[in-house]
Amino acid sequence: MARILVVEDDPQVRRMLRFTLMRAGHEVAEAANGAEGLRLCDEAAPDLIVTDIIMPEMEGLETIKRLHDQRPALPVIAISGGGQVAPQGYLDLARKLGAREAFTKPVDRDALLEAVNRLLAEAPA
Numbered sequence: 503m504a505r506i507l508v509v510e511d512d513p514q515v516r517r518m519l520r521f522t523l524m525r526a527g528h529e530v531a532e533a534a535n536g537a538e539g540l541r542l543c544d545e546a547a548p549d550l551i552v553t554d555i556i557m558p559e560m561e562g563l564e565t566i567k568r569l570h571d572q573r574p575a576l577p578v579i580a581i582s583g584g585g586q587v588a589p590q591g592y593l594d595l596a597r598k599l600g601a602r603e604a605f606t607k608p609v610d611r612d613a614l615l616e617a618v619n620r621l622l623a624e625a626p627a
């Protein structure tokens with residue numbers, strides 16, 4: 503179906519996202535932080551990105567901003583469990599920076615797949 507890049511520092515969450523997306527028929531690449539995610543974005547040419555917000559090296563808000571500046575048509579889904587503020591604050595800012603969808607952790611798998619399918623259908627060919 504589609505190539506999806508998952509950018510998430512928590513190995514368990516990354517594994518759950520990979521499993522969910524692969525079961526839906528997608529090819530999945532993984533990165534443990536935003537810096538690695540940006541490098542893989544160039545190599546893997548994903549159709550969509552799912553990124554965490556709070557991560558080491560390069561956090562998700564900076565990652566989303568850079569992705570949106572470089573490839574504004576690339577759909578991004580942000581996820582967050584929060585940090586020093588409630589997750590909704592981070593997710594609202596992620597949307598302002600270019601994320602098309604945003605979910606709090608734990609992520610509802612069905613809602614995530616619905617968003618992935620909708621964003622892929624809306625993406626220019």
